[in-house]
Amino acid sequence: QKEVEQDPGPLSVPEGAIVSLNCTYSNSAFQYFMWYRQYSRKGPELLMYTYSSGNKEDGRFTAQVDKSSKYISLFIRDSQPSDSATYLCAMRAGFGNEKLTFGTGTRLTIIP
Amino acid sequence: ETGVTQTPRHLVMGMTNKKSLKCEQHLGHNAMYWYKQSAKKPLELMFVYNFKEQTENNSVPSRFSPECPNSSHLFLHLHTLQPEDSALYLCASSRSSGSPHQETQYFGPGTRLLVL
Secondary structure: OOOEEOOOOOEEEEOOOOEEEEEEEOOOOOOEEEEEEEOOOOOOEEEEEEEOOEEEEEOOEEEEEEOOOOEEEEEEOOOOHHHOEEEEEEEEOOOOOOOOEEOOOEEEEEEO | OOOEEEEOOEEEEOOOOEEEEEEEEOOOOOEEEEEEEOOOOOOEEEEEEEOOEEEEEOOOOOOEEEEEEEOOEEEEEEEOOOHHHOEEEEEEEEOOOOOHHHOOOEEOOOEEEEEO
């Protein structure tokens, strides 16, 4: 079993729709959760960062973490064609442990 | 673009060649990383350097040799690679500090490597 599971997609949705991206994980030691966005031919860029369980909102993006279910989500409201990219979830354990464990990434296309 | 640069952006090499990838970070960070990104696979951590000292080697074959002369520069020396080593090689940096929230990793654009 992979430590982090993420549906690779591809996922296509119409412009303006709400997008839901998800990851599940097996290591209960993970405490820090991140979403990275990677455009074609670019490196990943940090989009959202969350510590422990709860929600975090930043503009059109909302990150949710449910540690009891080992499940994290990223919601994109009012999706735009510029949101078309691959979204990678990443997580790591305690403070001082630099190692990030990534999902495979979900390729998202927003159709105008 | 982030404050992490990588050169070259694209590289084609034969199996008998020797080449080097370069990474430079302009963010004042003290930890640097090499990752391998292959299609439909998670990013694979290869090496970690903290204050120029290698702190992690994730069972990487010896045909990959990292070098970190200072906190701002990181190299990956390549020799006698195999076709399956073709991938996007990403460099990242972070600041190891007293706050876990400052340990976020920032990535460069990557070097697309093709081994023939």
